[in-house]
Amino acid sequence: MARAVPCRFVLLTSLAMLAFAGNSLLCRLALRDTDIDPVSFTAIRILSGAFMLGLLMQxxxxxxxxxxxxxxxxxxxxxxxxxSLAYVYLPAGAGALLLFGAVQLTMTGWGLVRGERLKTVQTVGLILAVAGLLMLLLPGAAAPSLLGASLMLVSGVAWGIYSLLGRGAGDPLAATAGNFIRATPLALLLLLPFLGSLNQDGPGLLYALISGALTSGLGYALWYSALKGLTAIQGASVQLSVPVLAALGGALLLAENITLRLVLVAILTLGGIALVVWGKRSAAG
Incomplete structure (x- = not known):
């Protein structure tokens, strides 16, 4: 029987999922509607995230x-x-779906490399998830930019690797704060080749600061607090909401279209991932 989740953890989880979806919306809004460039956005996001997490540690x-x-x-x-580079070309919903799909497939693929075996229902789910992402990338009027999609898939693979490396890293907040602090000089080095072409403005800087300090730094802290009250399956399953929230937010706040292709891809990809995740529960039961 599934373990009931106390109301406090439901609230923390809901806020964390809104923060994760907010990262996609803020990045897309900044790069579409302001003068800030993706390299500056990245540097400010990491720097402000490091500051917020360092403050929380203090x-x-x-x-x-x-x-x-x-x-x-x-x-x-x-x-x-x-x-950041991907969201120059992608709408919020499609970007979040590609990101989330790549994260989950990376982590599942690593499990297979390590010798994990999938049940039949999980195999079907994995095939559906991959088919959904491929369907999104097929040529057509509603197809996202191939460059943007490729960059977002790279981003998802990197976040999947980050998540895998973080297993057993001890205190999650301390580990994440240290990783953001170490990533700061890398982000500043990224600025150097583009010094002559960097652009910022007030709204763009504000969106980057909010993305780093609140929806990244504080959002991750909320998520780690929420995980204390969730099972592993519940934690994995609830993240299925993030691409949906990003797509709805893109439609309501950014006037982006929710196309039939995106709806079908979301059903295939998120449904497939759900089968893989929930298949683990039945295998363990």
Whole structure:
């Protein structure tokens, strides 16, 4: 029988999912409607995220040094940089779907490399998820930019690697703070080749700061608090809401179209991933 989730953890989980979807909306809004460039957005997002997480480390009652490592920091940097570059070309919903699909497929693929075996229902789910992403990329009027889609898939793979490296890393907040701090010089180095072509304006800087400090830094802290009250299956399943929230937010706040292709792809991809995730529950039961 499924374990009931206390109301406090439901609220924390809901806020965290809104924060994750908010990252897609803020990045797309900044790069579409302001003068900020994706490289500046990445640097400011990582820097402000590091500041917020460092601040949270300072105010918590249980003091401890930051954790993390350089491999995880590199994966975090690649995720953030490719994420920003991709949203120059992609609408919020399609971008979040590609990101989320790539993350889950990366983590599932690593499990298969490590010798995990899928049940029949999980295999069907994996095939459906891959078919959904391929359907999104097929040529046509509603197809996303191939460059943007490729960058977002790279971002998703990097975030999947970051998540895999973070397993068993100890205190999640300390590890994430350390990884953001280590990723900051990488983001600043990224600025150097583009010094003559960087652009910023007030609204773009504000969106980058909110994305880094609130929807990334504070959002991750909320998510780690929520995970204390969720099973592994519940934690994996609830993230299925993020691409849907991003697509709805893109339609309501950014006037982006929700196409029939996107709806069908979301059903295939998210439904397939749900079969893989929930298949683990039945296998363990």
């Amino acid at each position: 105010v918590r009652t249980r003091k401890q040094p930051v954790g993390g490592d350089w491999r995880s920091a590199l994966a975090l940097f690649v995720y953030a940089a490719a994420f």
